[in-house]
Amino acid sequence: MEKEDVIILAVETSCDETAAAVVKNGREVCSNIISSQIALHTIYGGVVPEIASRKHIEKINQVIDEALKSAGVTLKDITAIAVTYGPGLVGALLVGVSAAKAISLAAGIPLIGVHHIEGHISANFIENKELEPPFICLVVSGGHSHLVVVKNYGKYEILGRTRDDAAGEAFDKVARAIGLGYPGGPKIDKVAKEGNPEAIHFPRAKVVDSVYDFSFSGLKSAVLNYLNSCEMKGIPICQADVAASFQKAVVDVLVEHSMHAVQEYGLNKFAIAGGVASNSCLREALVRACAEKGVEFFSPSPILCTDNAAMIGAAGYYEYCQGIRHGYDLNAHPNLRLGERA
Ligand code: KG4
Numbered sequence: 001m002e003k004e005d006v007i008i009l010a011v012e013t014s015c016d017e018t019a020a021a022v023v024k025n026g027r028e029v030c031s032n033i034i035s036s037q038i039a040l041h042t043i044y045g046g047v048v049p050e051i052a053s054r055k056h057i058e059k060i061n062q063v064i065d066e067a068l069k070s071a072g073v074t075l076k077d078i079t080a081i082a083v084t085y086g087p088g089l090v091g092a093l094l095v096g097v098s099a100a101k102a103i104s105l106a107a108g109i110p111l112i113g114v115h116h117i118e119g120h121i122s123a124n125f126i127e128n129k130e131l132e133p134p135f136i137c138l139v140v141s142g143g144h145s146h147l148v149v150v151k152n153y154g155k156y157e158i159l160g161r162t163r164d165d166a167a168g169e170a171f172d173k174v175a176r177a178i179g180l181g182y183p184g185g186p187k188i189d190k191v192a193k194e195g196n197p198e199a200i201h202f203p204r205a206k207v208v209d210s211v212y213d214f215s216f217s218g219l220k221s222a223v224l225n226y227l228n229s230c231e232m233k234g235i236p237i238c239q240a241d242v243a244a245s246f247q248k249a250v251v252d253v254l255v256e257h258s259m260h261a262v263q264e265y266g267l268n269k270f271a272i273a274g275g276v277a278s279n280s281c282l283r284e285a286l287v288r289a290c291a292e293k294g295v296e297f298f299s300p301s302p303i304l305c306t307d308n309a310a311m312i313g314a315a316g317y318y319e320y321c322q323g324i325r326h327g328y329d330l331n332a333h334p335n336l337r338l339g340e341r342a
């Protein structure tokens with residue numbers, strides 16, 4: 001490590017992953033440790049907030065130690081500590097925020113609160129060293145669906161958002177309905193490869209007064225109605241066809257809105273972020289659509305799409321460079337909006 005390097009220790013506990021990472025100068029990941037609780041929550045069919053918080057408490061010190069060790073650094077080498085402070089599950093966020101405050105105080109290093117979605121967007125900077133704003137970014141996770149213009153580091157213009165369910169939420173609910181269980185997104189992605197995306201026509205929802213907003217609850221209801229009507233008629237359901245047809249309906253809408261934004265804003269760079277951005281069908285469709293429009297396509301590797309702390313380290317670096325620091329009154333903000341500070 002050079003003396004002038006900015007080394008960020010990052011912590012992420014907003015949902016069901018206890019994660020810590022060491023990131024150098026915003027784009028170089030020295031370590032990225034993720035302790036997933038998926039197996040614990042699977043038996044309940046989704047994340048149980050109380051269990052998530054308790055598990056974070058058990059794991060957090062171990063995960064942070066491991067991140068420092070595998071990066072070959074100690075707290076003395078760390079320039080600042082960045083932590084997700086919202087949005088997310090309040091009890092889960094509090095574990096990371098408290099741990100980061102304690103380390104900041106004990107080691108005498110600055111504390112930086114990072115917006116979780118800003119982290120997801122910043123995951124793109126890690127493997128795409130040449131990517132600089134402005135660009136359009138589609139953020140699709142379990143709790144959020146946003147189409148944004150990344151105007152500069154930390155500066156966003158939100159073009160559209162979901163009016164009801166987030167894209168990931170729709171994947172999880174449909175997966176449960178067709179008996180795939182939790183976590184739904186990756187399971188639908190896998191099963192859909194065996195199915196016919198044209199087998200069943202599900203609606204491509206339009207929001208009347210906005211070309212960029214999304215709505216997925218109608219699609220979810222259409223799948224449930226289809227399943228009910230098959231059951232009543234005694235027709236067996238082909239899980240793979242339902243998965244593929246549902247996935248295609250989500251992907252079509254996401255691609256259409258994204259390309260509309262690219263065209264309208266005249267930007268020639270487009271990126272994706274969030275857990276659903278690891279979906280293979282969505283990635284393929286966006287690669288194709290961007291190529292047709294002569295737009296450069298950027299995406300994090302699947303492991304950097306789902307929750308991790310390396311992305312928080314990347315976002316934290318740009319906040320650090322802008323002089324953003326938080327005090328020990330930093331709190332968890334479960335409903336923090338993108339672009340908002342608390
Ligand atoms: O970003 P993320 O890890 O957590 C949140 O901030 O919400 O996103 C989790 C969401 C879940 O809904 C999960 O089902 C979905 O991302 N997901 C996927 C895939 N992998 C994860 N959805 C579709 N296809 C995937 N391969």
Ligand code: ZN
Pocket residue numbers: 116120141142274275306307
């Ligand atoms: Zn996330």
